[in-house]
Amino acid sequence: KIDIVKQYGAEHVINYSKESIRDRVKELTGDKGADVIYDPVGGDAFDQSMRCINWNGRLLVIGFASGRIAELKTNLVLLKGCSVVGVFWGEFARRTPEKNRANFQAMLDMVEEGKIKPHVSMHFPLEQGAEAMKALLSRKTTGKVIITVKE
Template identity: 45%
Template sequence: MKAIICNQFGLPDSLIFGELQDPKPAKNQILIAVEACGVNFPDVLIIQGKYQFKPELPFSPGGEVAGKVIELGEGVTQFQVGQSVLALCGWGGFAEKVAVDVDRVFAMPPGLSPEIAATTLYTYGTSFHALKERAKLQEGETLLVLGAAGGVGLAAVELGKLMGAKVIGAASTDEKLELCREKGASETINYTSEDLKTRIKELTGGKGVDVIYDPVGGDFTEAALRGIAWKGRYLIVGFANGEIPKIPMNLPLLKGCAILGVFWGQFSKLEAKQSFQNIAQLVQWIKAGKIEQHIRKRYSLEESPQALQALLDRKMLGKGVVLI
């Protein structure tokens, strides 16, 4: 089968387009003919050997796919050959076929296109879990989203607005901030030209923000934390900046705030029932037109490394998708 191949850990330009042996489904696995694969920041980390999991070389990146079932492994009875599904494979999605554990496969809801299905789970699943289970965001609260024009950030802006919060979107360019306003941010901060802490205080009348959603890390984390409200909740989602920040621990004490980790992949495994309920709610909102994925660009399989480079360069507004 044709695939994007990682033969050694490195940057996107080290990936090659070539042939890999067709996978075979093991016990309790499903073989999927991939139609679309979402492009996500963990893909950038996994090809560099920097993610929580390290697959054996060679492998294909791509962890969020939609396609059709073409073969069932031993013990699989809940799916049928020919059925449309979406799946969280971790890696292997930038290829024509991928074998996935059955507990990471979901029946495709009617009316959902493969490209929308393959770009929804990571971004909206992560952001909904973060705001709902971890922050327990309440109607009328103020939510600050860092990296607000990226995949998970834009989903957090849209979901925060839908959940009744006042949303402040923070990003690095005016183009990105305009997209944030289109998705529901009532206020924006350009943190390359404005002081983040000062602007937070100005926009909240000195109170600070109730919830901070941070998929960026780096220097912005401490500045944002200094602008959090009393008993605020700070969500650690990721480190797109490339730097894991060191937080002065006197700040949570002085603010009476909570710092909460968001690891949606682990949540979806350990709390599968709640994760399924969240996904069902997201699908309902998508079909009702209440949320809509912003797909920045569509790529061919051979162009997949370009999609990962755009993520690495922080030039991807919204979400990219590879169509196979």
């Protein structure tokens, strides 16, 4: 996955299974810390992220791919003056469908204009939908999974 994000323009990458997120972020930012952290992993990654967030930073909680839901130590929030924000797309879409539609339209416009290009890692015919789900659940995918339906 590291090679893929580099192909898409990432200047720095951290392999959290091989190195400390906290130490690497501190090194990359001159000990300042990250202004915004996107965390779909949770668990140890969240714990380390709280230790390397900048003053007034924002930690976006997206999910818990690690399987462990981290517990937030509020003294760190106080000491770092940071915000921890839950980003639950499903509920956002349900509560504000008009904003969700506008966001999707803006994103689709960017795709059409070539400003962004989503990475597609696997294609499956509808008949292999179960295999597609297994690939997602086993974390073997590196991007979007497309299921095609014959017309």
